[in-house]
Amino acid sequence: MTEPRWLNADERRAWLALLSINTLLPAALDNQLHTAGKVSLFDYNVMAMLSEAEGRFLPMSQLAARTSSSLSRLSHVVAKLEKRGWLERRPHPRDARVTTAHLSDVGMATLEALAPGHVEAVRTKFLDALTERDVNDLARIGEKIVARLDDDHWILRETESRP
């Protein structure tokens, strides 16, 4: 049983900052989205990911990967959004195990109505605090951390060349 390596000053600063961001930033963005349209940040993201997909639909498991969520959490949320008429679930034609979530026209319209306020909030709460160089550094560092947590996370494949 060897003595653990405690955090040095910079490590502690980085960790505490990340921890704070982690609770403050989602809260701030949730807040804006909730007052603008009774939607959580996660709800928004689910719809945004669908809106960017080919045909505006994705299998549940791929949608879960794109939102970094568990299938269980996603299932509950999709059920909620479906009740509001923003999404529709359909069985996959070739594989009866998979369900695909489709963004409806109403859902797309809702998303488009919410989008400007949301990106504006992302800017004012977060990006506006940073220089261009900071943003670049953060993207690089952030992706390293994501890779450590999930080495084939989809965001790592977005721009990368495939073999």
Added chain:
Amino acid sequence: MTEPRWLNADERRAWLALLSINTLLPAALDNQLHTAGKVSLFDYNVMAMLSEAEGRFLPMSQLAARTSSSLSRLSHVVAKLEKRGWLERRPHPRDARVTTAHLSDVGMATLEALAPGHVEAVRTKFLDALTERDVNDLARIGEKIVARLDDDHWILRETESRP
């Protein structure tokens, strides 16, 4: 109504990475703490902040600030930890409005038992992915973001010289 400024490539990368980290990192650390001792990351942090305070106690509102949480959330959690015998609530002697949360000896012992595994997890899930320079950059950038979200957040006063 002007056209909103959408995110450029780097901004999008930084934002998506932060969003993913935000869900994956707490989940990973929660997991480790929960299997090691039925404690959430937030529970741990509450106790850690108390352990570092003078006399191992803090008024609820200061503890809330140090954990970036609402007073309501903290109140519920402190009640839970108090039931486990790790904390104790006492009225403030001079101001009857304030309650102070005191870390008990049992709580301190629990924290010390959990700490090595926790910092190890912080390293393996997060810090080990980064170079020394990355850690430094992240600390700087992270603090800028925190400042934007809450301009007198306590972590910004830790090392800074006071007027």
Added chain:
DNA sequence: GTGCGTCACTTGAACGCTCAACCACGCTCT
């Protein structure tokens, strides 16, 4: 010294998330 506004918290209900159990399907092996 009596209102009256504010501060520091607490509470309960509604909602969201996690975890474990479950079901249905497809694939592989024999």
Added chain:
DNA sequence: AGAGCGTGGTTGAGCGTTCAAGTGACGCAC
């Protein structure tokens, strides 16, 4: 063809968080 295993997804219970409302206590004005 059928047994067994892995995959994709759903469900319900339990717990955690948020939100709005409520309770005292302090402090300032007059």
